[in-house]
Amino acid sequence: MGLYAFGESANSLKLFCTTSFHRLSPFLFPFCGFIIPLITPFVNKEIEYFSYSLNYTNISKFSFTLALICAIIFMIGDVKMIPTVKIDIKNFVKIEYAHEHSANDYTYTVETEDKGSRGNFGIGVMEIGVVKQNPLIFKDKKGEYIAEEKDIFIIPPKYRYEVSTLNKGAHRHFTTEAVIEFDRTEKNTNTALTLPLIIKAGKKSEKIEEDIKRIVSKSSSLHESNYFEDCSDYMRLLSHIKKATEINTEESDPSPSSVLYCISAEKYALDNISRHMSVEEIANHIGISKNYLTNIFSEYKGMPITEYINRMKLNHMIELMRRFGYSATEAGEYIGIDNVNYISRMFKKYYGMTIREYKQIYFG
Structure with a gap:
């Protein structure tokens, strides 16, 4: 048949047809016409929960019921769930x-x-x-x-x-x-x-x-x-x-202008990776306020801009140690952090282990 669902839990209701839908329709439409009026009264209380789970602001009784029917067909038919x-x-x-x-x-x-x-x-x-x-x-x-x-x-x-x-x-x-x-x-x-x-x-x-x-x-x-x-x-x-x-992401995605600001912030941080920089400095460079940059960057990357910069610096430090044999001190100086204790604390915070433990596990 060819119905596929991808996602887990509530996302599994986001079903789409990939091939041979005409083989299903002679059964599906009469079935829907008979069963929807019967089961709709029993799903009213569930609509609000699943609307929240699916990140929709609203969902009709018909579409919700139809999704349940598709899920039932999915379970009893020759339909495969993509892991x-x-x-x-x-x-x-x-x-x-x-x-x-x-x-x-x-x-x-x-x-x-x-x-x-x-x-x-x-x-x-x-x-x-x-x-x-x-x-x-x-x-x-x-x-x-x-x-x-x-x-x-x-x-x-x-x-x-x-x-x-x-x-x-x-x-x-x-x-x-x-x-x-x-x-x-x-x-x-x-x-x-x-x-x-x-x-x-x-x-x-x-x-x-x-x-x-x-x-x-x-x-x-x-x-x-x-x-x-x-x-x-x-x-x-x-x-x-x-x-x-993704499906229906327009409501949650950052605006195009916000994305451009965030990309500019990323580029500025990368270009200046070898020295300390503040969020205010980055915001001034791209022409927006510190608070606005903080808010849109968290939405864009899913993490605070300070965490992003720290992770970027640590990742670069790891590459210097892995590929060029830098010591932690030398690599730290290269990314603009000359306090070894501070680097060690930051590394443990983000990676859950010390630099030495990390090297033993991943450097061989």
């Missing part, structure tokens, strides 16, 4: 690899790498790819899911699955794997992503495909990898994924 995971992206570490892969009779059992975790915080590898030739079948403990040609597939950190081609013969896909720092979360923030295993092909997936190919192209070229370019490319990719998997 999802919700994570809050804290930092981009690096592109592990990105390439175009071609093979005949492609079959693998894989578990995306987990590079360590403490509580909800983790560092791991996330794979994002697009199928170009011969669909892929993904299998996990809960079922099988098909990624058709031009579909996007997303494999979160520490996810075990089997993958094989649907048909015998040649297969081709583009894929990128990146090491990320993340929190497992249920909160709705601008850095949180609800990631489905598969995003069906469409207008929104085209931008994701372009982003993947851009990263693959740069990785395949001979020019030296640039951390900040890689970070920018990957964040653009995640941004397009977020837009593709």
Whole structure:
């Protein structure tokens, strides 16, 4: 049949049809005409709760009841629930690899790498790819899911699955794997992503495909990898994924002008990473008040601007230690913090461990 739902809990009611809806309609419409008048009186009390859960300001009795009917059909029909995971992206570490892969009779059992975790915080590898030739079948403990040609597939950190081609013969896909720092979360923030295993092909997936190919192209070229370019490319990719998997976000998204101010603030902070800077200084530079910047930035990033700057500095410090062998003191001076004790306290606050513990776990 082809109804898919992605999301968890209340988000599972955000159903959409992907193929062969005409096969369902002869049954669905007579069924709706008979059952809606019968069950509508019993769902009145639930509407307010689910309206809040779905972030809608209002929801009609008809649409709510229809959603329940779809959920019932989903449970009794041959409909597959696309697995999802919700994570809050804290930092981009690096592109592990990105390439175009071609093979005949492609079959693998894989578990995306987990590079360590403490509580909800983790560092791991996330794979994002697009199928170009011969669909892929993904299998996990809960079922099988098909990624058709031009579909996007997303494999979160520490996810075990089997993958094989649907048909015998040649297969081709583009894929990128990146090491990320993340929190497992249920909160709705601008850095949180609800990631489905598969995003069906469409207008929104085209931008994701372009982003993947851009990263693959740069990785395949001979020019030296640039951390900040890689970070920018990957964040653009995640941004397009977020837009593709969200519904009715117009009411909660920051205005375009607010986004531009926040982007300018990010650029100014990055350009001046080697010295101390205040929120007031950044606000003055982009021509708005400190309070206004504080408010719109929290809405845009899901965290205070001071936390964003601190995390950016610490992430840069980690890269200096990892890639160039800087000591914590040397790296701290480079990011404009010459107080080792302050760096240690800040590191423990955001990462839940000391710098030495972090190096032992993640530097090998």
